[in-house]
Amino acid sequence: MHDEVAVKAWRELSRQYAALSCALESALQEQHKLGMSEFEVLDRLVGAQDCTGLRMQELGEQIHLSQSALSRTVARLEKDGLVERQLCTSDRRGVFVHPTDAGRERHAAARPTHRAVINTTLASSQ
Amino acid sequence: MHDEVAVKAWRELSRQYAALSCALESALQEQHKLGMSEFEVLDRLVGAQDCTGLRMQELGEQIHLSQSALSRTVARLEKDGLVERQLCTSDRRGVFVHPTDAGRERHAAARPTHRAVINTTLASSQ
DNA sequence: GTACGTTAGTTGCACGTGCATTGAATGCGC
DNA sequence: GCGCATTCAATGCACGTGCAACTAACGTAC
Structure with missing residues (x-):
């Protein structure tokens, strides 16, 4: 039918x-002390060329996470010194998030792992 | 690249x-008071013709859930009277799980919802 | 100006999940 | 028989998530 x-x-x-999310989660956690959601956020932030960063809302559109989960994920990243939050001056409800230097370094270190895990897992699981 | x-x-x-897991979760929960994992377990149990039910281990192979999560999912189903646990006489470490009549009814009621959500969501998201 | 509805983001809370540990039963070597 | 490693399932615990409620800021109508 x-x-x-x-x-x-x-x-x-x-x-x-x-298979993939589990592999990503453990590889990123073990090798780079990053959760999968945290890496995703970093990845979008670094990918966005705009130096002022992204608003929470823009992040939310790209990452499938509830607003509250995203808020806490960014809070964790901030606590670890990987991103900074900045009040948006034009609309003071908004929050700009941008990676710190440490955040960029961590992301650069983790990206090869991320790509490799995706390639190997996708290849072996179909 | x-x-x-x-x-x-x-x-x-x-x-x-x-998209799909979220849609399934809310539809099943709202219309049938079933979580997605709970439905999946019921679905496998009803699908398995063997009247003695399935062992936890067999369920674990079919459903992607940790052993502990599966144990608790079955516990919830048992608490709601939808499945029964039965000690396996040949290997007393094992546990057979089989649906009750109420479980079969609930599953029969929920299955059309499950199928419909999958069809519509998959169709609209690609 | 004030009041009202809307939007952005955070927080309290409950819940499901995974990891690690535990307890019980099995099988194997001796 | 006696140990000992292994396997199956349940449980303690920490953590990430979603929902609902909340606060703050914005926009509009008056």
Whole structure:
């Protein structure tokens, strides 16, 4: 049936996501003391060329995380000195987040791990 | 670069998983008082024709959940009267889990929702 | 100006998950 | 028989997440 094809697709999606997210989580944590969500945030921040950083809202659009989870993830990164929060002057409700030098270094160190894990896990799991 | 193709694949995988798991979770919870993991367990149990049920270990192979998470998921299902645990007589370390009549009913009610959410979400997200 | 609805981000809380440990049962070597 | 490593499942604990409530700032209407 049509339904069963879709269910198989869902299970396959689920399997791949579990394998990859689990591998990423442990590799990043073990080798770079970074959680997967934290790396994702850093990755977007460094990827965005804009030196003023990104607003929380923009981050939220790119990363699939609830607003509260994102807020705490950024708080953890800030506590570790990897990002800084800056009040947005034009709209004082907004918060700009930008990586520190330490954050850029940590990201640069972690990125090869991230890429490698994705490549090998995706290759071996299909 | 090759890496960036893989990263895009990962982000796409991540996006689809988030959309679908989130939709499933809320639909199942709202309409049938079932978490996604709980439905998955029920689905496997009902799907397995063997009347004696499945061992925890077999469930663990099919569902991507840590052993402890699976143990607690089954505990929740048991508390709600949807499954029963039975000591395995041949290997008394093992535990057989099988659905109760109420479990079968709940599963039968929830399955159409599950299938529908998968179909519509997968269709609209690619 | 004031009042009201909306938007941005943070926080209290409950919950599900993973890791590590524990307890019990098994199988193997002797 | 007696140990000893292994396997299965349950539990203590810490942590990340989502939901709902909250605070602060903005925009609009009056």
